[in-house]
Amino acid sequence: MNGAVIENLSNRKLFGIFVVLLCVQILFFLIGAIYAPSPSTFMEFEMIKCHDSSKGITNEWFHRENCQLIDDLSQFTPSSFDMREIVFVAKMPHARDGIELEYSPWFQFLLGVLHVDVEYSEHFKYVEHAPLSLEVRMGYRTKESGKNDWQELSSTNVSRILECSIKDEDKKEGRSYDCDMLDLFEFGSSNYPFYLVNIRIPINQAACRYNPKSPNCQIGKISELRLIEIHQNGGFTLIWLWMKTLLTPIVSGCLYWYWRRIHQLARNPLLLEKAILALGLSLAILDFPIEWISLTLRVPFLLLVSDLRQGLFYTILFSFWLIFAGEHLIDDTTRNNIMSYRFNLSFIITASFALLIYDLVERGVQLYNPFYSVWASETGSNIAYFTIFVGAICTVCYFAFLFYKIVKVWTTIRRKRAAQLYQNSENRRLKVEGVIYRFKFLMLFTLLCSAFTILAYFMKQYGEAQLHSDDARDGFLTGSTSAFFTGTFGMCNIYVLLLLAMYAPSHKHYKGASQLIDEEDDEIVDDGTHTESNALTTFLKPNTD
Structure with a gap:
């Protein structure tokens, strides 16, 4: 079977990739801080x-x-x-x-x-x-x-x-x-x-x-x-469109490469691999610069389309985070089964569906009556503010639950390492230690990305509420917040690209239960019955003795 790139890539190459991505992330923030004006003006x-x-x-x-x-x-x-x-x-x-x-x-x-x-x-x-x-x-x-x-x-x-x-x-x-x-x-x-x-x-x-x-x-x-x-602001639109235009072919190419690697395997794709593929596809849809059309054609539904694309990406991203943590936590009888997450995912789907209905009503009616607004009446305003308030509470609760699951995964890793890891050979111990450190880095990056993504979503909703209030002229979206939005946008793209690269099946193959597989001659053992491509999930597999 194939191992994931994250477990087979040398430390030197991995460090080089992280340095490049860090420089790109800093560049996204600098573009917003130096070149992009405030998102809106009045x-x-x-x-x-x-x-x-x-x-x-x-x-x-x-x-x-x-x-x-x-x-x-x-x-x-x-x-x-x-x-x-x-x-x-x-x-x-x-x-x-x-x-x-x-x-x-x-x-x-x-x-x-x-x-x-x-x-x-x-x-x-x-x-x-x-x-x-x-x-x-x-x-x-x-x-x-x-x-x-x-x-x-x-x-x-x-x-x-x-x-x-x-x-x-x-x-x-x-x-x-x-x-x-x-x-x-x-x-x-x-x-x-x-x-x-x-x-x-x-x-x-x-x-x-x-x-x-x-x-x-x-x-x-x-x-x-x-x-x-x-x-x-037109200047902000220009910067935003060029970022999306440059990222679209990169994301599409990486997505195609990941899809080919998955389908070259002699097995069906795993749940985690399907989740990463869906996340990459939603990012490609979000990045596609359809806004260029509005510069030459009359497209009154563009704002609705943008909201739908963003909603799709957030729904899949939040769902992926639960699956990403859960696939390293649950036992073999329920792992690799989407139904195991139906309870947790139901909250995300319900909230997304409610926001979808709200958005379709608000934006849909405005396509033929621009003077319609759910904020126009006292009841509508209360409902709108209630939706934003509930959304904020749900996102905070979601982040707390995600943090709890990640901490639980780390606790499982520490307990397993103390119980099993040092009973193995020196080569296998070094190999799995390296995988653990890399997985922890991705978990930390996941926490950081989720925090900024949730904060960006909340601040955007809060800023839109300000545009409908007495703070319209001095609101969040009319201030100098471009660096935050461009930086968060870049972080989401970097995070998904990193997942596609790190969790793609490696070109190196396991041919036996205890064959040497990497350039460092590290030994890794496969029991012949495990179906995960990630060595860490093999390590976290519960004892059946």
Whole structure:
């Protein structure tokens, strides 16, 4: 039978590989720290107020050139009670230093949150948890279109809950409430260079008299609307895509080499080998730079595809860690059987399926209605935060359980070594000692990689939650965190490549029960009945005497 590369590779070659991988890992961190900008950035727009004498009948687009500007809403007297003649307008992006900026496909996604400025008033009182209803139109134009030739991208009614607070000493006319940010829109790709947003806040006076809790009846005195738009930095996208582009052929080639080594054996692949193969395949899918397509084609579902690929990789990675530790822990009657892990894997599969449903609902609806958000309502926000909280708790518990299993494996190694190892010949003792040290290194690397992967996942989820909150402008994803994400991404690739290389069947063969097999003339004994390719699992096999 074949031994694994990890048990047959010389110490000098193994040390050289580790040094190279360490240098590559440092390079990933340096790329993010030196060359990559922050993952996301924002633009803030104070929406201008325009007077529409037609009250929306003409379906006209309002922008700065045709706007009858309303300087101060408190000085404006509407001609009707429905307030539909007031239009809040924002053109994105705004001009800077007299130059008209434009959005690029490199931005990958666009997220908009709305800040409502509410003034304290004795006549128009704000009531807590006030329902807010907005009539929103989103238009776009291309570089070839005329300056004011806007095409409709989406038009819908948006319902949100307005959460504001004010201190007792600030309850004076003209003072402002402190209001939470409201989700407005999210695009999974940046398809057009220019966007135009028109917002109306209609009030149904008859509905207010019948039910004071009707939309816009308790929102108080609104003075301004401010739009904060957040997008992925083009420079970060460029670095990220080039890393994935360079890693894809390397991972694919190593995966193919590992698959050939496995299928050249005169036996069926083992569970651990299948798990490594599945992990490598999921990494190849994650690394494939499909985002290049969005630079030339309109791909609104790209954000959903990215979430699905990442979810697949995390699911297989977490499952692999359990199998990797468990295959060196359980006895021969249950080893190499996926059903032995059904209880542990069921938690991972259930959590992944729940997050998949959540993501399909959130991202799926946004494909045709970018103004939909699960964060829009109080119930939806609670569910979203609850999902993130449960996910964080589950990942911490998972990491603790994984750490427990690895410690148990190390305890088993120490007990076995004390009981059996030094009863063997000097050559076999040195051989197995070397395998043990190498396995311990991989276990330590597994702990380190799992810690950084789980931390990166949690921080990404936390950062996305910040984008939907008052911390959107100063959140984690808009800070200088590129080095952490590029370093973690590189670590995951290095870890999987190391597993593919170290656990592939070696080209050296066992031909007898006690034949010398390696260049160091170390002796290793095979009992003729064991089915594992790893010498360490042979060593950990429980006594049957």
